[in-house]
Amino acid sequence: MVSLAFTPLKEIPKVVQDLHDTFQSGITRPLEYRKEQLKGLHNLVQENEEAFREAAFLDSHKPPTEYMISETGTIRQECIDAIKNLDKWAAKKPIKTGLINSLDNVYTRMEPLGTVLIIGAWNYALNLLLAPAVGAIAAGNTVLLKPSEVATHTAALVTKLLPVYVDRRSIHIVNGGVAETTVLLEQKFDHIFYTGSGNVGKVIMSAAAKHLTPVTLELGGKSxxxxxxxxxxxxxxxxxxxxxxxxxxxxxxxxxxxxxxxxxxxxxxxxxxxxxxxxxxxxxxxxxxxxxxxxxxxxxxxxxxxxxxxxxxxxxxxxxxxxxxxxxxxxxxxxxxxxxxxxxxxxxxxxxxxxxxxxxxxxxxxxxxxxxxxxxxxxxxxxxxxxxxxxxxxxxxxxxxxxxxVIPDLPFGGTGPSGMGSYHGQKSFDTFSHARSTVVKGLGMDQFNNIRYPPYTEKKMSWLEWIMFSKAKYGPNKENPGAEDAKAKL
Structure with missing residues (x-):
């Protein structure tokens, strides 16, 4: 059996801080940078398929066909889909508004959360580590991966190969057991993604609560x-x-x-x-x-x-x-x-x-x-x-x-004790993103705002009620039918 070197406990806080610093530097934000990391992740799996199969066989005698179906094939498909759709997923999403905001630019922008921790599981040791990472990387985060120490050979192999294919400034691995995971959970992350048992899920959630860190928990149960x-x-x-x-x-x-x-x-x-x-x-x-x-x-x-x-x-x-x-x-x-x-x-x-x-x-x-x-x-x-x-x-x-x-675009996740949150396809990107609500207003034509400024009058109240509670919903900016007539009345 191969020996898996655990990360020294004293090094873990620095690893996390370095990832925070990398995120603050902004290098993970450009879409082209994200695509390059996703291509690297894809090539890591594709070019070392045989080595990963051998590692899985040593860990649990997993047959090569099962491994391709449930692990390497799925990860590669996730990478391909993310690269293909990233521009669309990351684009600003216009929001339909009422008349009162018809001149404004109202949208959500998908922004990375920051530095995320992904804790994998032993039963699908590569998939449950790297498939969530696809969404985290696509969303522009820095990522800390914690492989399962139970699947020793897989953990050792991915630790050795990952830095060859991706930028270790933004994607890093920490290995270890309970002690190392405990130190990891003492650090502040912007999101924690965990796959495993419900009992450990409670520990993860409790630790995350100390920093008000959001979590995605993929647990189990009696199906x-x-x-x-x-x-x-x-x-x-x-x-x-x-x-x-x-x-x-x-x-x-x-x-x-x-x-x-x-x-x-x-x-x-x-x-x-x-x-x-x-x-x-x-x-x-x-x-x-x-x-x-x-x-x-x-x-x-x-x-x-x-x-x-x-x-x-x-x-x-x-x-x-x-x-x-x-x-x-x-x-x-x-x-x-x-x-x-x-x-x-x-x-x-x-x-x-x-x-x-x-x-x-x-x-x-x-x-x-x-x-x-x-x-x-x-x-x-x-x-x-x-x-x-x-x-x-x-x-x-x-x-x-x-x-x-194994359906890439179908969200996968539990409910209640079987988990919270979901991932796969665009849902992975959304899980590791913040939909930042944005309103952009011009500085001209401020007379249209008079009805919301004091002194308040019955006439202003009447107009506000009409504008706010009109049944018509108007599209963003210039798609509002009848908006020009309403503005003229104002």
Whole structure:
């Protein structure tokens, strides 16, 4: 295993201050500078694809195809979209006004927040570090990246390569664990972006509150998948199997448990068993397409959850700690209160709750925290709408799972305990920008302002009421129909 050098604690305040100084110097504001950094980020990933795949394999045995789909491919697409659309995203946005401001130039201007901190996660160690950075760089900020120390090889590689491709004056990395992160959080940032567990999210938010620093929290939760009796069971089983066991179940938006309408549960299990063998062969442990649990702590946590369940293991259940291997596992007839329903699983174990009516599942979901994702499998789109309308979640997919994360322009984020704020595409740019409200007035024709100056009269009040509460809304500046007649009356 490669050794990851942690950043000395005493150096961290200076690193942060240097980034603040760089931002104040103004070098990150020109759009061309931002595009150059985004091109560098893209080239970093493109030119070192094989090296990053090898690092991910050493961290968690992640298959190359999964890595391209969920990490390098997604980051490159984000960079390309940001470079292509940056001029449009950063342009001033005219605001429609009423008659009283019809001569003014009223708009919002998108401005960088300053220096931002991005704390990545180990399960998608490159994506969850660099994809948010795309938005932060595009918005003109200086960026401090904190990779996950759990994904040692990926963190070491990105630390080595990043300064070769981007300006280290504006984009820098700090490595470390709890101690280093604690010192980081003592510094003042203009925004903090964190991906990880809810418990650590609370620590991040508490630290940010001391400086009134805004945060984006991408957390997790128990994402349910509803499966109705009218579904194409084979298609649903295939899509659920790949979503659940992709990256060995270590995805924050993986289906965490199924709510299945009674009558199809046996067929669903049989179909999923067949698809697991289709994907990984008769011996999953020897498959090149199946990842591993990231470390012993997570392995032991999952093993304890599986041992404590009162449900029936109907597929899989085999484990081998020396290889950090847990086979794709289905557990049938899991009831509320079971160990597998107490907390997010984050591994290749899928509990199945069987209900007579999916409304029972809706009631169960609504008793808990809002999940990051919610899935519905059904031919009946009216039923799907009813489930979605009567639940809350960060994201929703009907008749598939996890695909929402790789759609570049679709905002991704949680709600309530599953997170706050969102990103991807233009939403990333907006997250790391301040929409600065701006009004530009001329100094001439001040007689039109007489009605708002003292001494106040009934006549002035009457005119003000007419102007302020007129139903007509006028476009910015010179697009106001009838405005000239109104001005003439004044």
């Amino acid at each position: 349910p998948a509803f499966v109705s009796a009218d579904v194409d069971v084979n298609v649903a089983a295939r899509r659920l199997a790949i979503a659940k066991f992709f990256n060995c179940g270590q995805s924050c938006i993986a289906p965490d448990y199924l709510i299945v309408q009674r009558g199809i549960e046996e067929e669903l299990v049989n179909r999923m068993r067949a698809h697991i063998q289709e994907f990984y062969g008769a011996s999953v442990q020897t498959s090149d397409s199946y990842a591993r649990i990231v470390n012993r702590n997570h392995f032991q946590r999952l093993q304890k959850m599986l041992e404590a369940t009162k449900g029936k293991v109907v597929v899989g259940g085999e484990t081998q700690e020396s290889d950090l291997f847990i086979t794709p596992t289905l557990v049938l007839n899991v009831q509320p209160g079971d160990s597998l329903l107490d907390s997010e699983i984050f591994g290749p174990i899928l509990p199945i709750m069987v209900v007579d009516d999916l409304k029972e599942g809706v009631a169960y979901v609504n008793k808990g925290d809002q999940p990051l994702a919610l899935y519905v499998y059904s031919r009946n789109f009216k039923l799907a709408d009813e489930i979605v309308d009567n639940t809350r979640s960060g994201t929703v997919v009907v008749n598939d799972s996890m695909v929402q994360f």
